[in-house]
Structure formats: structure tokens, C-alpha cells
Amino acid sequence: MSSTEKSAVRIAVIDLSKQRVKLLEAVWPDCGFGGYEAALSVTGGLRSRPVLCVLTGPLTGTGAPGSGCYGFMWREKTRSGLAFTEGRLGPMMKFAGINHLIIHGHAETPVYLSVEGESASICDAAGLQDMDIAQMTDFLYAQSDYGDASVLAFTEKSGGVLVEDYRFEHHSAEIRDIFESMNLKAVVAGGAGSIPIGRPKEFLKECIGLYSHKPAPEKGPGRYGDGAATGFYLSPWRKADGKIEPVNITDNDESLAPKLAGLFWDEAFPLPDAASYAAKLLSCVLSEKWDAKKLETTAKRIHAKAV
């Protein structure tokens, strides 16, 4: 992919009140960094309604360390926020061909969203009311056409916590509350698509360099789900505690730039200077010249629009 070629970013805008899904295809770089600015300009027209966005970065799903990073942006009456987490949902959305989800309104009856085949659909979740999280996740996996789909769901029966793929609890009350206020029970994403990488050899070399920093052995690496140290796309250096805590972004947060790019960089990462590394990987993926300063400036601009 040359730097003059443009990469399409697909945004699914879901109106739960009218049960409608609209697909927007924004061509980046015209629409700005990874389609974020296109997504945010759409939400600008929805100021009076509760809005929840699930946003992925250009590096999300590429396989680089911590590339399971994706973000939530929400806006509801008097509160708004932007938080990032890591998991499989972001990468699976991109493999399903959707970069961002913008969900607004309130469904009359409980629903879940299915993201696959470069589109999204609103599905009836009335039958899932009495299920616990394991039963609901099993059911939603069975509904998906892709064996490797990702499910983010919550049920009252299992304590009302958002859980991704059985195991990872998203400890964010705000995001869970928005799900509940919209009558949205789950998001399922799966696909066999691909993410283009502009300079794959350089990208691979950078990733191999990062992965060469092996994590210290922890007790419990074993079958996924048995206290495994990692799960699909999670950073290999993260603590193996089965919890995911979406990190709310505040002003001047140093971790904003890499997270916006799609790298969930935290203090466990073996190298400092997250923004420089994210910029280097971004240059390889996008075939554009990025440096830490450009990334941080872009991140601040997007953050200002988001909250």
C-alpha cells in the first residue's frame, strides 16, 4: 500500500430507537486519524441522545504487542467520557470489516448487536433475559457465523458486570450503565477479513523486537481460562488476573496517544516512550511518516472533540 493509496474506514451508525443501521464509508486520510474524527463528527449531530461509540485504532488487531486496544466513548445527558481497554472485541470488529460503532437511542425491547460481514445488525435479545453470562455467551457464539467471534455481554443474573468472552470482566460502571440505558445486552463481532499493513517487513521487525522482551514466568500459564497469563491479543506483559479495567482518559494523559493508535500501553510494557513506539508502528502500517509529536498532537485534538 503506497502512501497515496487511501484506506477505507467503515463506521456503523446504529439507531436503537428506530431499529436502523447506517453504514458510512469514510476515506482516510481525508477523514483524519483512523476514522476517529469522522466518527466524532457523526456523534456531534447526536448531542441530545445517549451515545456509545466503540472505536478502534489503526493498530488495533494488527498483532503488535498490546494491539487488542479499543476504546469506548459515551455521552449521556450530563456525563461523557473516553476510556480504553484491551480485548478481542476491537480486533474482531476490524476483521468483520467495521472500524467504529456509533450506537444511539434506546431499544424498546432488549437487543444485541451482531457485527459481521462488513455490516452490523440489531438482533432480539428477549430470550437471553434469564441466562447467566456463560449461557448467554454460549448462545451468542452459536449465533455467529465465525468460530472465533468475540462477545461482550452483561446479564443481571451474573451480577451485571460486562464480561468479554467468558473470562474478562470489564470493570467500568459508566459503560455498563450506558449499555443498560440503551437496553443493549451484548455486542458480538467476528470475521475473516484482514487489516492491510503498508510495510509488513519493517512492521514485523519492530514487533519481533518488542516480543523479544519475554514476560517473567508467572504461575498459571496454561489453558486459556485457567488463570492463563494472556488471552487473544492481550498484552503478554499484563497481569494475569482475568480483569480488564477500561482506563478513563483525562487531560494530559501520556497513555492517550498510543491507546488512540490502538496499542494498550501501560506501566507493564518493557519499554518506555510509548508514543514513539506507537508512531513507529503506525508509520509501518499506514505507510505515512509519524512521530511521537505528531501522534500526541493528533491525540489531544481528538480527545478535545470526544469529551
Added chain:
Amino acid sequence: MKIISIQRDKCTGCGICQAMCAVASCGRACPSESRIRLRRQWDSETPFHDVAICRHCAEPACLTACLMDIISKNPATGHVARDTDKCFGCAACAVMCPFGAPVYDTETHKMATCDFCGGDPVCVKVCPHSAIKYEEPSEAAVSRRSRQAERFYEVEEARL
């Protein structure tokens, strides 16, 4: 002849090998076309994952199945190789492979399997838990037997 061996007690199913293999072999992030693929059994009772990769079998079923006779076994190295120029992607090899190793490349429209990245496998380099090794079969067998012996010892100790 060196082979890729997976130490299942160390494998956490993180999928990093799959992600990086796809970049190395296809030039894009496309785990479904990776030459090493995780297969997960996703249910709440028995979460389980396994790894599908070409085993370079002694008597490859793919070699027999291939309609174009493009699959061969190198007598010196024992590696199963493909003359991809003549492949037209019929997937007969994938149907016959008991391990589900061959994968259809949607850009070249041909079937592909692990070729050890020319002798320097990427999956070995990126695995965070050193669960993937590129070693002689005899070395792989020795380490498997050692781990089994350790487990047997632990079980016996617990019993006593």
C-alpha cells in the same frame, strides 16, 4: 530435519504466533490465513485451544490428494513442499489433512502451509511463553518425555 513443536502446557492461546505469522506470510494482519492457527473450543465448561500447523507427515495425505501433483516430500530434509505456481486452490489437500493445516490465501488464490519461514520461524521468535520451538524431532521427543516424567512425579508425590 527440524520441526515446529508446540509445548501445550506453556501455550496460553494468546494467538500472537497466528497474528505475526499472517503478517510474515501474507503481508497483512489476517489470522484466518495464518499458517499456524489456533482452534478454540469456546464453551464455558471446557475452554480449550489447539494449534493447527503442518506436521510434515511421514506419509502426507495432502501429497496423495493433490490433483496437480505439486506436493512433494524432500527426501533429505523430510519437509513437505509445494510448487505453488501450479496450485489453483482446489483445497483437496485441506480436505484430506487430518490436522487442518493447509490454508487458502485469498490474495494469491492458492493453498499454503507452514514453510518454516525459510528456516527462521517467526512464531518461535514472538511466542511470549517460549511454547514454540524449532528443533530436531529427537530433541522435541526428549523434552516431551521429561515433562511427562515431571508430571508423573508430581502426581505420585501428591498421592503419597
